Amino acid sequence: MDPNQMKWNEEIAKEIIRNLEKRRMEGSYAPSAEQAREEILSMIPKGASVFRCGSMTTVGMNLWENISNLPEVTLIDPYEPGISAEEGFERRRRGFLADVMIASSNAITLDGRLVNLDGMGNRVAAMIFGPRKVILVVGMNKVVHSLESATERVKHYAGPVNAIRLNLKTPCVKTGLCSDCRSPQRICNMWSIIEGHMIEGRIHVILVGQNLGY
Numbered sequence: 001m002d003p004n005q006m007k008w009n010e011e012i013a014k015e016i017i018r019n020l021e022k023r024r025m026e027g028s029y030a031p032s033a034e035q036a037r038e039e040i041l042s043m044i045p046k047g048a049s050v051f052r053c054g055s056m057t058t059v060g061m062n063l064w065e066n067i068s069n070l071p072e073v074t075l076i077d078p079y080e081p082g083i084s085a086e087e088g089f090e091r092r093r094r095g096f097l098a099d100v101m102i103a104s105s106n107a108i109t110l111d112g113r114l115v116n117l118d119g120m121g122n123r124v125a126a127m128i129f130g131p132r133k134v135i136l137v138v139g140m141n142k143v144v145h146s147l148e149s150a151t152e153r154v155k156h157y158a159g160p161v162n163a164i165r166l167n168l169k170t171p172c173v174k175t176g177l178c179s180d181c182r183s184p185q186r187i188c189n190m191w192s193i194i195e196g197h198m199i200e201g202r203i204h205v206i207l208v209g210q211n212l213g214y
């Protein structure tokens with residue numbers, strides 16, 4: 001990576017981590033996706049159940065294959081190929097009781113706020129309450145200056161790109177722009193802004209010095 005970009009990533013990550021800690025959350029910085037993956041694997045206790053949440057960030061990291069190979073770890077995977085929609089739904093419900101949840105965040109502000117938008121809500125709900133530990137892997141491409149720029153990013157970039165990925169019947173798939181549709185397949189239904197947590201350290205954000213996910 002370009003050394004100037006690397007330096008920016010490191011300095012901005014330090015600032016965000018300081019701000020996460022003020023909000024009773026944890027943060028760390030991994031320069032690469034490989035280093036982030038090794039950190040995540042080291043954070044999963046023996047015998048833990050791990051809830052996989054929808055995240056393109058983690059798909060490119062070869063993370064899930066590694067987790068499913070960990071001894072005595074149970075992966076709750078609603079995205080396992082071949083399972084029925086009902087089974088996927090049940091696994092999302094079971095995920096609320098997992099020891100560890102792993103996801104990304106649609107945006108993170110410089111002052112340490114996590115901004116997300118869900119179609120069904122299971123991901124944002126479990127981030128807020130349920131799993132004992134929440135690990136969020138966030139590429140530095142998702143860092144934004146303010147809450148306003150976070151909602152702009154999520155609404156006008158992450159939403160349409162994810163709709164295109166899922167090949168939905170929504171206007172943004174044709175135009176690339178959000179028109180605040182009322183489509184039955186709308187994926188922009190539940191917002192969450194996490195400002196902090198009463199359980200210190202429950203949420204751990206791993207910032208990664210690469211462009212990952214949307």
Ligand code: SF4
Nearest residue numbers: 159172178179181188
């Ligand atoms: S609200 Fe509708 S048009 Fe806008 S990004 Fe979401 S799915 Fe696309």
